[in-house]
Amino acid sequence: MTTSSSYDVIVFGATGFTGRLAALRLGNEPNLKLAIAGRNRAKLEEIALQCKHKPHVLVADAKDKNSVFAMVKQGRVIANFAGPFALYGENVIAACADYGVSYCDITGESPFIRTMIDRYQAKAIESGACLIPMSGFDSVPADLVVFLAMNEAERHGWRLDEMKHYYQVGGGFNGGTLETALNMAENKQTQAMQNDNLLVPDTNWAHGEKPVFTPTFEPLIKKWSTLFFMNFVNTAVVRRSLFLRIPGNPAIGKISYEERMLVPKGPGGKAKAYVITAALGTVAAMTTNPIGRMLLRKLGPSAGEGPSEQAIRDGYYRGTLIAKEDGRPRVMIKMKAKGDPGNEFTVLAAATTALLLSEGKALMTGFVTPSTGLGDALVQGLEAKGVSFSSEYFES
Numbered sequence: 001m002t003t004s005s006s007y008d009v010i011v012f013g014a015t016g017f018t019g020r021l022a023a024l025r026l027g028n029e030p031n032l033k034l035a036i037a038g039r040n041r042a043k044l045e046e047i048a049l050q051c052k053h054k055p056h057v058l059v060a061d062a063k064d065k066n067s068v069f070a071m072v073k074q075g076r077v078i079a080n081f082a083g084p085f086a087l088y089g090e091n092v093i094a095a096c097a098d099y100g101v102s103y104c105d106i107t108g109e110s111p112f113i114r115t116m117i118d119r120y121q122a123k124a125i126e127s128g129a130c131l132i133p134m135s136g137f138d139s140v141p142a143d144l145v146v147f148l149a150m151n152e153a154e155r156h157g158w159r160l161d162e163m164k165h166y167y168q169v170g171g172g173f174n175g176g177t178l179e180t181a182l183n184m185a186e187n188k189q190t191q192a193m194q195n196d197n198l199l200v201p202d203t204n205w206a207h208g209e210k211p212v213f214t215p216t217f218e219p220l221i222k223k224w225s226t227l228f229f230m231n232f233v234n235t236a237v238v239r240r241s242l243f244l245r246i247p248g249n250p251a252i253g254k255i256s257y258e259e260r261m262l263v264p265k266g267p268g269g270k271a272k273a274y275v276i277t278a279a280l281g282t283v284a285a286m287t288t289n290p291i292g293r294m295l296l297r298k299l300g301p302s303a304g305e306g307p308s309e310q311a312i313r314d315g316y317y318r319g320t321l322i323a324k325e326d327g328r329p330r331v332m333i334k335m336k337a338k339g340d341p342g343n344e345f346t347v348l349a350a351a352t353t354a355l356l357l358s359e360g361k362a363l364m365t366g367f368v369t370p371s372t373g374l375g376d377a378l379v380q381g382l383e384a385k386g387v388s389f390s391s392e393y394f395e396s
Contacts, residue, residue, distance in 0.1 A: 012081065104354055108136075130373055
């Protein structure tokens with residue numbers, strides 16, 4: 001890691017919707033040497049004035065390699081919010097790998113991250129850079145609940161082989177998220193995303209069970225569920241974590257992981273689950289053709305737009321992971337966070353990751369995941385900000 005950095009953290013993409021929220025959050029840290037960066041100095045100066053502790057302003061264009069490298073070399077950590085990352089992220093990652101600067105972002109673009117791993121992993125390890133992509137709602141909750149379940153398994157001597165993560169979420173939708181999804185569809189990356197070992201470099205590593213696309217009833221929770229729409233992205237991160245946790249253990253690759261979205265209790269739960277499944281299938285089908293993508297762009301929020309402050313405050317995430325051994329439930333890990341998952345929680349998780357990296361808490365170098373890069377420090381950092389974690393055991 002570089003030792004002559006001018007700034008502890010540089011927020012890149014600070015004029016975007018989530019980037020601005022991150023700048024404001026990190027701008028509350030009194031002892032943090034913070035800079036915010038992007039293309040438009042006037043907008044950056046306006047955001048800087050809104051921060052409690054005014055950050056420095058740096059001008060850099062994601063597509064101008066020289067300006068990006070000049071920015072990166074001034075930071076200890078780059079927190080990147082400028083997406084779609086497949087369009088704007090590579091120069092930032094390349095510079096971090098080159099200079100040994102730590103990095104985090106909020107992408108969910110797993111095919112792009114696999115390409116970055118292939119290109120820059122060796123350089124990042126050589127330079128001592130710790131790079132933690134997917135440090136927002138994609139994929140911190142998924143990664144941490146599995147991390148905690150695996151810790152419990154080691155403590156009790158269990159050999160877990162099945163995990164299901166049940167989501168309950170409320171919040172809004174960002175234009176940047178929509179544009180990213182459509183960009184991935186236009187580049188025909190949807191099929192690649194369904195490879196659960198996409199982020200695992202060992203081609204001989206076992207694959208997990210394929211997810212169930214149809215609604216199912218969950219007897220332990222007594223609710224119907226549908227496949228969660230971010231299942232494939234989060235599964236790839238979870239399985240990279242498992243690989244990095246014990247790279248020489250082929251049995252760990254056989255652990256299956258699946259994400260489900262719970263439907264509220266009450267009459268019509270089954271029917272609601274089928275309606276939600278059909279609606280998600282319709283949207284997915286629309287992303288596969290130009291006319292459908294045009295309609296989604298017309299009807300959805302534009303890049304830079306997001307939910308209202310009220311919607312962000314009223315949002316929530318409640319997750320329940322049930323981990324089993326040979327069909328027997330062993331432990332239930334629960335995680336809860338207030339605020340819109342795609343904004344409030346995403347910014348909280350990425351900002352916490354950036355702060356921990358700036359404090360030298362990285363456990364590994366190269367491309368890692370939230371749990372393998374920061375481990376218990378990330379759990380504790382989120383708990384200090386109001387996120388709750390709990391464990392419940394099932395009777396033998």
